[in-house]
Amino acid sequence: MALFHVARYSGPEAAGAEAEAEADGRARALLERLRCRARERQLQKQPPQQEPSEPAEAAQTAQAAGKRRRRPRRTRRRKSGGAPGSPHAPPCKRRKADDEDEDAGAESREEAPAGNSVGAEAAGSPEGQGGPPPEEAPGPPAHALVLGGFGRSKAPKVQPFLPAWLAEPSCVGKNVTEGLVSIEDIPEVHPDLQKRLRAQGISSYFPVQAAVIPALLESTANGFLVSRGGYRPSDLCVSAPTGSGKTLAFVIPVVQALLRRAVCQVRALVVLPTKELAQQVSNVFSVYADATPLRVALLTGQKSLAKEQESLVQDTADGFRCLADIVVATPGRLVDHVEQTPGFSLQHLRFLVIDEADRVIDSMHQSWLPRVLAAAFPSEGTRDPFALLQRTQPRAVTAASVCCPQMPLQKLLFSATLTQNPEKLQQLGLYRPRLFSTGSVHGGPRDADVDGDGDSGGKYTFPAGLTHRYVPCSLRLKPLVVLHLILEMNLSRVLCFTNSRENSHRLFLLVQAFGGVRVAEFSSRFGPGSRKRILKRFQQGKIQLLISTDATARGIDMQGVQLVVNYDAPQYLRTYVHRVGRTARAGKSGQAFTLLLKVQERRFVRMLREGGVPGLERHDAPSELLQPLAPRYQEALSQLESAVREERKQKAA
Ligand SMILES: Nc1ncnc2c1ncn2[C@@H]1O[C@H](COP(=O)(O)OP(=O)(O)OP(=O)(O)O)[C@@H](O)[C@H]1O
Numbered sequence: 001m002a003l004f005h006v007a008r009y010s011g012p013e014a015a016g017a018e019a020e021a022e023a024d025g026r027a028r029a030l031l032e033r034l035r036c037r038a039r040e041r042q043l044q045k046q047p048p049q050q051e052p053s054e055p056a057e058a059a060q061t062a063q064a065a066g067k068r069r070r071r072p073r074r075t076r077r078r079k080s081g082g083a084p085g086s087p088h089a090p091p092c093k094r095r096k097a098d099d100e101d102e103d104a105g106a107e108s109r110e111e112a113p114a115g116n117s118v119g120a121e122a123a124g125s126p127e128g129q130g131g132p133p134p135e136e137a138p139g140p141p142a143h144a145l146v147l148g149g150f151g152r153s154k155a156p157k158v159q160p161f162l163p164a165w166l167a168e169p170s171c172v173g174k175n176v177t178e179g180l181v182s183i184e185d186i187p188e189v190h191p192d193l194q195k196r197l198r199a200q201g202i203s204s205y206f207p208v209q210a211a212v213i214p215a216l217l218e219s220t221a222n223g224f225l226v227s228r229g230g231y232r233p234s235d236l237c238v239s240a241p242t243g244s245g246k247t248l249a250f251v252i253p254v255v256q257a258l259l260r261r262a263v264c265q266v267r268a269l270v271v272l273p274t275k276e277l278a279q280q281v282s283n284v285f286s287v288y289a290d291a292t293p294l295r296v297a298l299l300t301g302q303k304s305l306a307k308e309q310e311s312l313v314q315d316t317a318d319g320f321r322c323l324a325d326i327v328v329a330t331p332g333r334l335v336d337h338v339e340q341t342p343g344f345s346l347q348h349l350r351f352l353v354i355d356e357a358d359r360v361i362d363s364m365h366q367s368w369l370p371r372v373l374a375a376a377f378p379s380e381g382t383r384d385p386f387a388l389l390q391r392t393q394p395r396a397v398t399a400a401s402v403c404c405p406q407m408p409l410q411k412l413l414f415s416a417t418l419t420q421n422p423e424k425l426q427q428l429g430l431y432r433p434r435l436f437s438t439g440s441v442h443g444g445p446r447d448a449d450v451d452g453d454g455d456s457g458g459k460y461t462f463p464a465g466l467t468h469r470y471v472p473c474s475l476r477l478k479p480l481v482v483l484h485l486i487l488e489m490n491l492s493r494v495l496c497f498t499n500s501r502e503n504s505h506r507l508f509l510l511v512q513a514f515g516g517v518r519v520a521e522f523s524s525r526f527g528p529g530s531r532k533r534i535l536k537r538f539q540q541g542k543i544q545l546l547i548s549t550d551a552t553a554r555g556i557d558m559q560g561v562q563l564v565v566n567y568d569a570p571q572y573l574r575t576y577v578h579r580v581g582r583t584a585r586a587g588k589s590g591q592a593f594t595l596l597l598k599v600q601e602r603r604f605v606r607m608l609r610e611g612g613v614p615g616l617e618r619h620d621a622p623s624e625l626l627q628p629l630a631p632r633y634q635e636a637l638s639q640l641e642s643a644v645r646e647e648r649k650q651k652a653a
Pocket residue numbers: 201202203204205206209240241242243244245246247248415416554555556557581585586
């Protein structure tokens with residue numbers, strides 16, 4: 001079968017003759033079509049029983065008419081675009097011309113229906129004079145689908161169809177300084193924990209805590225086994241801004257629920273994406289579990305596997321004894337223990353908390369969750385037949401399934417940028433999930449380009465005390481602008497993000513060579529111990545400018561960060577949300593500056609506008625203000641060069 005039709009160009013005369021013949025043919029076809037139509041109309045007027053053979057004939061005629069009706073379009077196309085392969089029409093242009101022609105045709109068809117054009121042409125024909133006026137020409141049958149208008153009409157935006165639990169979340173207040181609920185107003189919280197909260201300087205709950213804590217406590221009101229009404233508790237998803245107190249929203253109810261436990265078993269597992277975050281959350285658990293019999297274990301790889309194993313299980317004469325009620329872990333290290341630690345059991349797990357859940361979902365390819373679930377729900381063969389609680393995967397409720405008590409495993413997901421993509425959430429196997437969210441039902445940025453994963457599903461909520469600015473500048477002047485901002489504003493705690501550890505290191509060397517700023521860098525170049533020390537020194541105010549990769553962008557709670565500088569603009573909104581969220585935490589104010597090259601400006605401004613950033617201001621760094629720093633900067637640049645050369649030599653040696 002030929003894929004292309006090649007028409008040979010046979011000179012202007014031939015082309016003219018061909019055009020004439022074509023025009024003639026078109027006129028004949030049109031005439032024939034009008035005749036057919038007139039015949040059809042006549043037939044319609046006559047009762048069918050008078051002419052038994054007519055339907056078939058009419059069908060044939062209609063078919064013929066249909067065939068003929070298609071012909072003019074083909075000729076028109078040939079006429080306007082030239083023959084395929086013709087030198088007058090290069091292939092790609094021709095296709096465009098075809099499209100335009102088709103579009104225009106479609107549009108004209110919509111504006112002036114087929115009947116009209118026929119009518120116009122029929123005005124000059126004998127049948128046309130005798131026939132009904134064009135507007136009386138029968139249109140397509142009511143049930144027929146009329147295609148067309150693809151070109152110009154604006155396609156309506158496709159709204160994602162969300163399941164009810166995502167479409168109708170329980171709304172949580174956005175602003176942590178408004179709608180606070182005093183500690184006494186949630187009497188369900190254990191008095192000892194209330195005392196602890198007050199000792200930490202907390203007198204009221206932030207909105208997300210006031211919403212989530214009672215909901216979680218309700219699901220454990222009847223003990224570990226079932227929630228109110230005897231049903232399995234719902235899994236919870238919580239989406240609230242950075243610094244809005246999500247950590248306490250799960251720490252308080254988990255600690256309270258476990259207070260009643262008789263035997264030490266791993267009953268709460270908290271999974272976080274980085275070591276630093278896991279350490280931070282473990283510290284918070286320790287504060288609230290301190291005066292209780294509950295024990296917290298941290299599994300991140302900061303200590304050796306053997307040391308971590310010692311904190312988890314004890315090998316006794318009667319068998320293994322569990323030493324931890326709450327385990328806080330990073331996914332990789334958790335899997336190591338599931339596979340290599342004898343006696344480490346997750347069969348009594350009651351809570352699985354996934355903090356920074358969207359990031360953890362992104363790392364689902366590491367398949368840590370199936371392994372954890374396999375350990376939590378043992379298969380038939382590996383189940384202890386004498387265990388009091390026989391645990392099975394959640395399934396349809398039947399008389400048989402409720403006859404013996406089951407320890408439910410409740411999943412709790414937290415993030416400032418929780419995915420709204422039902423398909424991604426489905427990977428977690430959530431049971432009757434419930435969403436707590438500060439945002440409206442998300443329908444904003446298409447995750448794909450704003451977030452890179454196509455799933456934020458909407459605009460994000462930012463801390464109310466955060467101001468967003470961008471500084472247009474050239475690549476050469478970026479470091480100078482950072483120095484200018486710090487020195488001009490006289491800031492004591494600034495966090496500066498770059499997109500790579502190389503960029504962080506170079507900027508660090510440059511600022512160090514410039515002098516006058518207490519600077520440090522933070523990236524995967526350093527081991528866990530050094531990283532911990534750097535963060536501590538930053539917390540203590542010993543470091544004025546911390547230059548970091550995205551390793552500190554998520555979840556890290558550092559007190560008193562006044563300014564976040566995006567030295568390298570983040571590619572995705574989700575990254576921006578977390579980076580700038582290191583300031584303006586817990587109702588405080590803070591500033592975020594993003595340095596933008598000319599080529600980045602448009603996309604970035606659009607991304608933030610679509611992402612729900614409340615007012616992005618432009619901040620110019622005029623050259624007269626940068627000028628006084630220039631000589632020192634030039635000197636620092638030459639020092640940087642020699643420092644880099646030196647480092648290369650050392651690496652090569
Ligand atoms: N009710 C409260 N009153 C006062 N401060 C609080 C309260 N709850 C939490 N905080 C403080 O607010 C800060 C931020 O809390 P937290 O780290 O839990 O925020 P987050 O929502 O998890 O932020 P991120 O999304 O960045 O991880 C912490 O320093 C915490 O001690």
